[in-house]
Amino acid sequence: MYDEQTREIALAAMAAGESLNAISKRLGISRAALRDWRDGKVRRTPPSSCPRCGSGRLDRPSYAHLLGPYLGDGCLSRHRRDVYALRIACDDLYPRLIDEAVTAIAAVHPSRPVHRVRAVGYTSVVSYWKHWPCLFPQHGPGPKHRRTIALADWQHEIVAEHPQLFLRGLFNSDGCRVTNWTTRPVAGQPKRYEYPRYLFSNESPDIMHLCQRALDVLDIP
Missing domain, CATH: 3.10.28 (Endonuclease I-creI)
Structure with missing residues (x-):
């Protein structure tokens, strides 16, 4: 689970053109979660x-x-x-x-x-x-x-x-x-x-x- 601030930072980085791999390494977020955020999906666990x-x-x-x-x-x-x-x-x-x-x-x-x-x-x-x-x-x-x-x-x-x-x-x-x-x-x-x-x-x-x-x-x- 990621906090909303982390999600907003990641979305801003994606909007700026930063690759998912680079964002994942910099913020410690899985690429699967980044893809879901990019595609507007919300995982229910x-x-x-x-x-x-x-x-x-x-x-x-x-x-x-x-x-x-x-x-x-x-x-x-x-x-x-x-x-x-x-x-x-x-x-x-x-x-x-x-x-x-x-x-x-x-x-x-x-x-x-x-x-x-x-x-x-x-x-x-x-x-x-x-x-x-x-x-x-x-x-x-x-x-x-x-x-x-x-x-x-x-x-x-x-x-x-x-x-x-x-x-x-x-x-x-x-x-x-x-x-x-x-x-x-x-x-x-x-x-x-x-x-x-x-x-x-x-x-x-x-x-x-x-x-x-x-x-x-x-x-x-």
Whole structure:
């Protein structure tokens, strides 16, 4: 589902002679949708059932994975008719992480397309749905580090079930892996040892606490 502003931008570009392929790449809109708009067709699809306020089924492992990048680099923005856009900002230097974000969103909300919107140096992974606020009650005005971020009880349950995936999502957004090294004497000669070190940083003390809590579940000091 696309908001009306995006549709108007696409129609204006078509009227100006821009190709469907170019518009699709620039705005992250499928060419099928562009052809329908060009030909005056409107696709009718049944509304998605929300796992929280409806009878829909939530892919809990994928949601645990998606919760991490949402807390790190995600936001919700409200559009017309109470449709919300979930946006995850991903650095173009890490295409595999972009693919992981797309896969996680598609698993949580499989009935709508996931879009890749290119910008300077990064790609926004975008999905439209009225019920994104149901799945991310942490949504609110202002940066996350300037307000309280607390998980609902049902979110805590999912994170406790899949702490590895939750941590993977967090570290994909605000973590890194480096190679540390040290030397030890072996048979009187110094020998170099290398080992990976994972680092996580976030300006929100609440998100830092959620990361530490998930690490505690896995007995990682």
